[in-house]
Amino acid sequence: MDIKQLEVFVAVAKHKSFSKAARELFLTQPTVSSHIQNLENEMQCVLLNRNNKTITLTDSGKVLYNHAIIILNDCKKALYDIKEYSGKISGALNLVCSSIPEAYILPKFLKTFCDEYPNITFxxxxxxxxxxxPEILSERVTFGIVGSKSKHPHIRYIDLINDELVLICPSKCEIKNENGYININELKDLIFIMRKEGSGTRNLIVNTLNSSSVPISTLNVRAHVESNNAIIEMVKNGLGCSFVSLISVKDMIERGEIKSYRIKNLKFERNFYFLFSKKKFFTPTEKKFLEYFSSFYNLGIEIGE
Structure with missing residues (x-):
């Protein structure tokens, strides 16, 4: 048993796929299969169930997986300590974000972090x-930033920043308003472009409107679109109106490219959350990222918690 075999085994277990593991490790699929077969021969047991479309761990595989994670993390720590001693902190980090944090929150932080640690890749x-x-629990990624919160015993959510949704309309659109606030009934006369199901933005829109006198089912929806940026461009080009995060359109509003409104007596507010697994054993590089992120946003995260 060698380190490469364990690395391949962990990758296959995480992705539940030989082909995806091969892409992650820049290996061919036959090479990945060969490493797994050699490891099983050495262990004298079957580590992976291959009968179904999705690959799963056998009981023996689960035991080895837990040990393999510790062994690989120890190897990473050894390399990290040596590089830190020589003044060259490096490593790789895997993150996952919903659309707004990915485009408007994370880049500013990463610029500062990468200036401090230029040899860490993402x-x-x-x-x-x-x-x-699910991406975090499967350990395909380590950290996430999202705009909605769902309870899970193994996930820790940290309040990051507050966000507000506003109604955006084409620049030529005229809506009766008072200092930028409109009556909720005005929404019935507009054409909407909405986010697809699954996004935190859509969840907030649906929950807020459905608790009002104008539920979402009463709106005239022209299209459901996956991309927040695509929706903004569609509104800019006169296809309809939408609710989007204020931080994603603030500059366009100031330039007069689109108009924005708030709804009287109705708040579209939410938090963005930074999250990670409570069960995760962090590598030194991941700890460094977590410490820096906590300091940058003044979150007070203690690594030992």
């Missing part, structure tokens, strides 16, 4: 808020 995946938790 993989940043995008997915809807409701899919971030």
């Amino acid at each position: 993989t940043i995946d995008h997915c809807d808020s409701n899919l971030v938790v």
